[in-house]
Amino acid sequence: xxxxxxxxxxxxxxxxxxxxxxxxxxxxxxxxxxxxxxxxxxxxxxxxxxxxxxxxxxxxxxxxxxxxxxxxxxxxxxxxxxxxxxxxxxxxxxxxxxxxxxxxxxxxxxxxxxxxxxxxxxxxxxxxxxxxxxxxxxxxxxxxxxxxxxxxxxxxxxxxxxxxxxxxxxxxxxxxxxxxxxxxxxxxxxxxxxxxxxxxxxxxxxxxxxxxxxxxxxxxxxxxxxxxxxxxxxxxxxxxxxxxxxxxxxxxxxxxxxxxxxxxxxxxxxxxxxxxxxxxxxxxxxxxxxxxxxxxxxxxxxxxxxxxxxxxxxxxxxxxxxxxxxxxxxxxxxxxxxxxxxxxxxxxxxxxxxxxxxxxxxxxxxxxxxxxxxxxxxxxxxxxxxxxxxxxxxxxxxxxxxxxxxxxxxxxxxxxxxxxxxxxxxxxxxxxxxxxxxxxxxxxxxxxxxxxxxxxxxxxxxxxxxxxxxxxxxxxxxxxxxxxxxxxxxxxxxxxxxxxxxxxxxxxxxxxxxxxxxxxxxxxxxxxxxxxxxxxxxxxxxxxxxxxxxxxxxxxxx
Amino acid sequence: xxxxxxxxxxxxxxxxxxxxxxxxxxxxxxxxxxxxxxxxxxxxxxxxxxxxxxxxxxxxxxxxxxxxxxxxxxxxxxxxxxxxxxxxxxxxxxxxxxxxxxxxxxxxxxxxxxxxxxxxxxxxxxxxxxxxxxxxxxxxxxxxxxxxxxxxxxxxxxxxxxxxxxxxxxxxxxxxxxxxxxxxxxxxxxxxxxxxxxxxxxxxxxxxxxxxxxxxxxxxxxxxxxxxxxxxxxxxxxxxxxxxxxxxxxxxxxxxxxxxxxxxxxxxxxxxxxxxxxxxxxxxxxxxxxxxxxxxxxxxxxxxxxxxxxxxxxxxxxxxxxxxxxxxxxxxxxxxxxxxxxxxxxxxxxxxxxxxxxxxxxxxxxxxxxxxxxx
Numbered sequence: 001x002x003x004x005x006x007x008x009x010x011x012x013x014x015x016x017x018x019x020x021x022x023x024x025x026x027x028x029x030x031x032x033x034x035x036x037x038x039x040x041x042x043x044x045x046x047x048x049x050x051x052x053x054x055x056x057x058x059x060x061x062x063x064x065x066x067x068x069x070x071x072x073x074x075x076x077x078x079x080x081x082x083x084x085x086x087x088x089x090x091x092x093x094x095x096x097x098x099x100x101x102x103x104x105x106x107x108x109x110x111x112x113x114x115x116x117x118x119x120x121x122x123x124x125x126x127x128x129x130x131x132x133x134x135x136x137x138x139x140x141x142x143x144x145x146x147x148x149x150x151x152x153x154x155x156x157x158x159x160x161x162x163x164x165x166x167x168x169x170x171x172x173x174x175x176x177x178x179x180x181x182x183x184x185x186x187x188x189x190x191x192x193x194x195x196x197x198x199x200x201x202x203x204x205x206x207x208x209x210x211x212x213x214x215x216x217x218x219x220x221x222x223x224x225x226x227x228x229x230x231x232x233x234x235x236x237x238x239x240x241x242x243x244x245x246x247x248x249x250x251x252x253x254x255x256x257x258x259x260x261x262x263x264x265x266x267x268x269x270x271x272x273x274x275x276x277x278x279x280x281x282x283x284x285x286x287x288x289x290x291x292x293x294x295x296x297x298x299x300x301x302x303x304x305x306x307x308x309x310x311x312x313x314x315x316x317x318x319x320x321x322x323x324x325x326x327x328x329x330x331x332x333x334x335x336x337x338x339x340x341x342x343x344x345x346x347x348x349x350x351x352x353x354x355x356x357x358x359x360x361x362x363x364x365x366x367x368x369x370x371x372x373x374x375x376x377x378x379x380x381x382x383x384x385x386x387x388x389x390x391x392x393x394x395x396x397x398x399x400x401x402x403x404x405x406x407x408x409x410x411x412x413x414x415x416x417x418x419x420x421x422x423x424x425x426x427x428x429x430x431x432x433x434x435x436x437x438x439x440x441x442x443x444x445x446x447x448x449x450x451x452x453x454x455x456x457x458x459x460x461x462x463x464x465x466x467x468x469x470x471x472x473x474x475x476x477x478x479x480x481x482x483x484x485x486x487x488x489x490x491x492x493x494x495x496x497x498x499x500x501x502x503x504x505x506x507x508x509x510x511x512x513x514x515x516x517x518x519x520x521x522x523x524x525x526x527x528x529x530x531x532x533x534x535x536x537x538x539x540x541x542x543x544x545x546x547x548x549x550x551x552x553x554x555x556x557x558x
Numbered sequence: 559x560x561x562x563x564x565x566x567x568x569x570x571x572x573x574x575x576x577x578x579x580x581x582x583x584x585x586x587x588x589x590x591x592x593x594x595x596x597x598x599x600x601x602x603x604x605x606x607x608x609x610x611x612x613x614x615x616x617x618x619x620x621x622x623x624x625x626x627x628x629x630x631x632x633x634x635x636x637x638x639x640x641x642x643x644x645x646x647x648x649x650x651x652x653x654x655x656x657x658x659x660x661x662x663x664x665x666x667x668x669x670x671x672x673x674x675x676x677x678x679x680x681x682x683x684x685x686x687x688x689x690x691x692x693x694x695x696x697x698x699x700x701x702x703x704x705x706x707x708x709x710x711x712x713x714x715x716x717x718x719x720x721x722x723x724x725x726x727x728x729x730x731x732x733x734x735x736x737x738x739x740x741x742x743x744x745x746x747x748x749x750x751x752x753x754x755x756x757x758x759x760x761x762x763x764x765x766x767x768x769x770x771x772x773x774x775x776x777x778x779x780x781x782x783x784x785x786x787x788x789x790x791x792x793x794x795x796x797x798x799x800x801x802x803x804x805x806x807x808x809x810x811x812x813x814x815x816x817x818x819x820x821x822x823x824x825x826x827x828x829x830x831x832x833x834x835x836x837x838x839x840x841x842x843x844x845x846x847x848x849x850x851x852x853x854x855x856x857x858x859x860x861x862x863x864x865x866x867x868x869x870x871x872x873x874x875x876x877x878x879x880x881x882x883x884x885x886x887x888x889x890x891x892x893x894x895x896x897x898x899x900x901x902x903x904x905x906x907x908x909x910x911x912x913x914x915x916x917x918x919x920x921x922x923x924x925x926x927x928x929x930x931x932x933x
Contacts, residue, residue: 007587010632017649452663455630458650459657460677460724467651470676474667 008384015383021464025383028374032392034417035432039407040399043255043262046410050252058256071235072260075221078152078236082159083217087209089160089311090167096304098175099183099201103305111312114319115162117536119493119510121225122529123158125517126318128230129325129526134332136321150232158226161315163219167212174208175201193297207275214272218265222400224496225510229517237261238402238496245406246500255410258403269398322526331522345527349512353531356509357539359423360491363430367487368480370431371438376472378439379446380454397436401496404433409500421503429501430491437490438483445479446472481547488539492532574764575641575731577604577627582636582646584622596622598788599636604766609758611767611775614785615811620768621736623785627766628734629653641731651680656725657734660741662717664709670720671705677728695727698757715746722754732764739774751778772812776800784808806857806931815859815929816899822854822930830930832858835874835895839925846930857931864927865901867892869909872920878913892921 015022050058062068096102097109115123130137131149138149178201186196224238231239237257245254325331329338374393378386396404408429412419419425449472457467473480495510502511509532516525584597597619604610612620625631627638629650638646645653656677664673672679674695678688696702699719709717718738725733738754739747755778758765769775775782776796784791784799784807792804803809806817823838824831830850831840843850850856866872867890879891879898888908890901901921905911910919 014632014649450661450663452659452661453665455628455650456657456659456663457665457676457680458630459628459653459655460728461651461654461680462676463651463680466680471665 007382011382011384015381018464021381024373025377025381028370028377029385029389031370032389035428036392036396039404039411040395042410043258043403043407046252047256047259058252059260062253062256062260067235068240068257071237071240071257074152074234075237075261076264078155078159078227078234079217079221081156082163082220083213085156085160086164086216086220087167087171087213090164090171090212091205091209092304092307093164093168093311094171094175095201096308098172099180100301100304102301102308104309108308108312111315112165112168114165114312114315116165117489117493117533117540118162119225119495119513119529119532121158121229121495121513121517122322122533123162123318124226124229125522125525125529126321127154127158128517129321129331129522130317132332136332148232150230151234154230154232155226155234158230159220159223161311161318162226163216163223164311166219167216170212170215171205171208174205178204193300211272211275214268214275218268218398222261222265222402222496224402224499225514228514238400241402241406242499251410255406258400258406261400262398262403265400266395266398269394273394322529325523325526326530328523341523341527344521344524345531349509349524349528349531352507352512353509353528353535355506356492356532357535359426359506359508360430360488360539363427363434363491364484364487366427367431367435367438368484371435371483372442372473372476372480374435375439375442375446376468379443380451380472393439394436396433401433401494401498402500404429405497405500408497420501421505423506425501426498426506426508429497430487430494433494433497434483434487434490437486441479441483441486442476445476449475478547481543485540485543488543489536492536492539573731574607574762576606576608577732577764577766578602578637578639579623579627580637580639582623582626582638583634584619584626584631585634595788597626600788600790601636602783602790602793604764607762607764609755609765609767609778609780611769611779611782612785613769613772613775613782613811614791615770618785619788620770620785624657624734624736624766624768628655628657654728654730655732655734656728656730657736658718658721658725658738660737662709662721662738662741664717664720664724666709668708669705670701670707670709670712673709673720674705674724674727676724681728691727692723695723698726699723699753714742715750718742718750719753722757726757726761730763732766733758735765735767735769737769737771738767739769740771747774754778776812784811786811801927803859803929803931806859809859809929809931813859813861814900815861816865816897817857817859817931818895818897818899819933820856820858822850822852822856825850825852832856832930834858837873841925841928841930845925845928847932850930855933857933859929859931860899860923861927862889862900862902864924865892865899865921866924867901867903867908867910867919867921869913870920872922874921874923876919876921878910878915878917878919880915881911892919894921 015025047058048054048056093108093112097105127149129135131154132138133148135149182204183196183200186200187193191199221236222238224242227234227236228239228242238261241254241257241261243254244250244257248254326341327337327339328334329336329340374389377383378390378393408425409420411417412425412428419428453475454467454471457471458464462470493510495514498508499511499514502508509528513525513528513532516522516528579600579602581599581601582597583595583599585593585595588594600619600623602610612623614620622631626633626646629645629648633646636646637644640653640655665676668676671692674692675688678691683691692705693702696705699722701716701719701723704712704716709720712720718741721738735754739750742750751774767775767778776799779796781793782796782799783793786807792799792808794802799808799812803812803815809815810817818834820832820834822830823833826843828843829840830843830846831838833839846856867876867878874894876892876894876899879893881891882889883905884902886905887902888905888911890903890910891898892901910917913919
């Protein structure tokens with residue numbers, strides 16, 4: 001204990017020699033406190049002090065009421081089913097990409113991103129168009145008006161397709177990180193391909209599979225757009241919290257439901273990090289320099305190809321339906337061609353889309369800068385309370401958007417930080433919700449830069465500020481832009497938190513999409529979603545160009 | 559083979575400074591709450607213009623010591639003085655003690671010129687002077703013409719010289735080296751070693767050099783500081799350390815000596831008598847420690863080059879265990895007194911080269927290179 005105190009003291013003394021560094025750290029900690037801890041505290045406070053006095057009455061009510069108890073079990077059940085299905089599909093897809101010689105790999109690698117750049121319930125719209133009450137397949141092909149897609153199975157299909165790419169991205173990294181020599185060696189020692197898979201590849205990727213499962217479990221539980229659209233009578237926590245908070249005006253109950261949603265997500269998040277940090281066998285370097293082992297027969301290649309093709313065709317079908325829908329007068333009733341929906345989109349959607357893009361564009365560089373700074377402090381500086389800062393900066397990843405939205409409304413409605421109704425509250429929400437990915441990417445990138453390089457800079461007489469701007473920052477530019485891209489996409493497509501924060505002056509495109517879909521203006525919703533997709537693709541393209549320019553400036557043209 | 563350019567009078571001797579370490583201590587938390595003392599009450603004075611090597615096995619605290627001198631690690635207690643000024647409180651970037659890193663730590667996104675100029679830029683030196691000084695540094699290390707390239711385009715040896723130039727350009731009073739040659743191949747290592755020593759001598763600069771390679775330490779240093787477990791075991795000139803190791807650790811680490819258990823039979827005024835393979839061997843008393851007494855069990859430390867092996871005609875008996883041809887020499891392993899000892903012989907002087915393993919051989923020792931050490 002005394003040793004720890006001495007260390008803390010000398011660390012602060014060390015920093016005090018460079019006031020700029022100390023001030024930056026203090027500002028960062030203050031920001032994390034105001035925009036992460038304080039709102040979280042407000043949610044918990046309200047749920048525990050509904051009438052200004054401490055009581056568990058709200059929670060007692062929730063747990064004694066079947067509707068809310070049902071929402072809790074439903075959320076968990078939905079999460080578990082979707083996580084299992086999505087992880088299975090993702091593993092098949094990732095294995096096909098990382099370990100087989102199936103044809104069309106390049107195309108599949110791009111197509112798998114389709115759901116990531118889609119707004120959260122764009123696939124929900126497609127599902128309604130296909131299987132809804134006036135759906136193309138249900139009503140059009142089979143004429144079965146009794147079938148209802150609203151409920152558990154609709155949610156499962158939509159979320160599985162929408163979320164599996166997240167698991168895929170994690171698993172493909174892990175599979176590529178397994179040294180193919182291990183598999184080659186197993187076969188060299190006489191193991192068949194199947195045996196090699198079950199004794200080498202699968203066990204080595206097991207921690208990754210579990211981590212991916214947990215990731216999807218949380219993503220499904222915290223999803224708001226799909227269940228509010230397709231849930232029907234299937235109540236889930238995120239939707240119930242929203243309805244109680246905004247619909248019924250029962251703020252403490254809404255807050256308590258959000259808190260109940262936080263508990264499993266934070267638990268899962270911590271478990272997932274624990275699993276990934278324990279993974280000692282494989283190293284993810286991102287450099288797939290070695291040749292992949294010939295672990296698949298032509299027959300297997302064919303099978304994997306068919307599976308991937310089926311998945312991709314399914315996803316593309318969603319896009320096709322949405323594109324067609326834009327030109328149909330009234331889907332399911334009047335199939336005649338029209339352009340009239342575009343007029344509406346031009347009047348309403350475009351303005352809101354512009355607002356959203358503007359706010360996301362403002363939030364993106366801010367997030368990237370804060371993320372890089374935080375990562376720099378975590379990796380390179382020692383200061384008391386470092387672990388706390390590290391956990392705090394990652395925590396937003398685990399807090400459901402619903403809780404964040406409620407927390408922001410409660411925290412910034414009055415007093416020192418009056419932000420409600422302004423653009424700032426939305427920007428702050430974008431920045432701090434997407435920051436964890438930026439911090440994580442920057443940490444990974446910083447860890448690849450040898451400590452020697454920065455020490456050498458200091459050794460030659462550069463202050464921390466000069467080292468950071470002249471050496472560190474240029475070297476982690478790729479991570480900087482990767483996290484910027486992520487921030488931009490997430491900000492443009494997220495719904496669960498911002499739906500609490502929008503105002504008459506500042507509406508966003510995802511809530512607009514929700515209201516269009518709820519009012520069954522499906523054609524208009526389709527146009528809005530595709531405009532959003534186009535904006536995202538354009539944004540990613542621009543960021544990619546800038547990244548490339550940046551990299552060429554740093555490392556020369558290759 | 560490239561023609562070797564010689565730069566003799568590029569620079570006058572620079573101002574250098576002595577470095578004093580006074581009882582410095584560094585302990586770490588090993589992650590499980592245990593405190594590990596990496597450097598334990600270390601005191602050392604390095605003279606103006608001296609080349610001192612910190613030598614020891616990995617984990618002995620030599621790198622930690624260097625990092626404390628450079629200011630990368632704060633000292634837990636104790637003081638560091640450079641040229642009489644206490645510096646242990648000065649941040650690393652204000653110490654002006656450039657270091658040559660094991661990994662070179664060149665900035666991959668800066669040209670060679672900008673790499674070398676980096677420290678000058680940090681000191682806001684005006685452009686004309688920067689150009690002039692960098693040119694001088696490039697000449698010092700024979701890198702003229704490569705200033706426009708990037709680190710990734712240079713060979714390991716060239717990168718190493720950039721790292722050296724980047725340190726020299728600051729005209730420091732002292733320069734630090736952290737195993738700078740360990741990433742080079744054997745031949746280049748010897749070349750670069752000579753180069754560093756030449757530049758250091760020419761400029762008269764104080765140098766602190768960390769290595770675990772005994773050959774490097776012996777060939778470059780004015781003095782060697784042998785370290786083990788955070789403490790200094792022995793300080794001395796290379797000859798001292800090699801020929802008169804104070805204890806088993808130094809003898810083993812520096813000379814790869816063989817150690818044989820022997821009993822002291824008799825201590826006379828000038829000599830001592832020991833029992834080796836049931837024969838009496840009389841040795842000069844100077845090779846033993848001070849308070850040696852008859853009846854003590856001690857180690858006889860024998861350098862491999864002090865062991866002579868032959869087919870016949872010598873005092874002691876052994877069996878050939880293995881032989882490795884090393885070029886000019888051959889290293890033999892001989893079973894002797896139930897242990898395997900090593901012997902290095904010039905091929906021209908050896909008559910046992912063609913003997914099969916397991917053959918009886920006889921051996922003798924060059925008593926000038928023996929040492930009696932406490933057990």
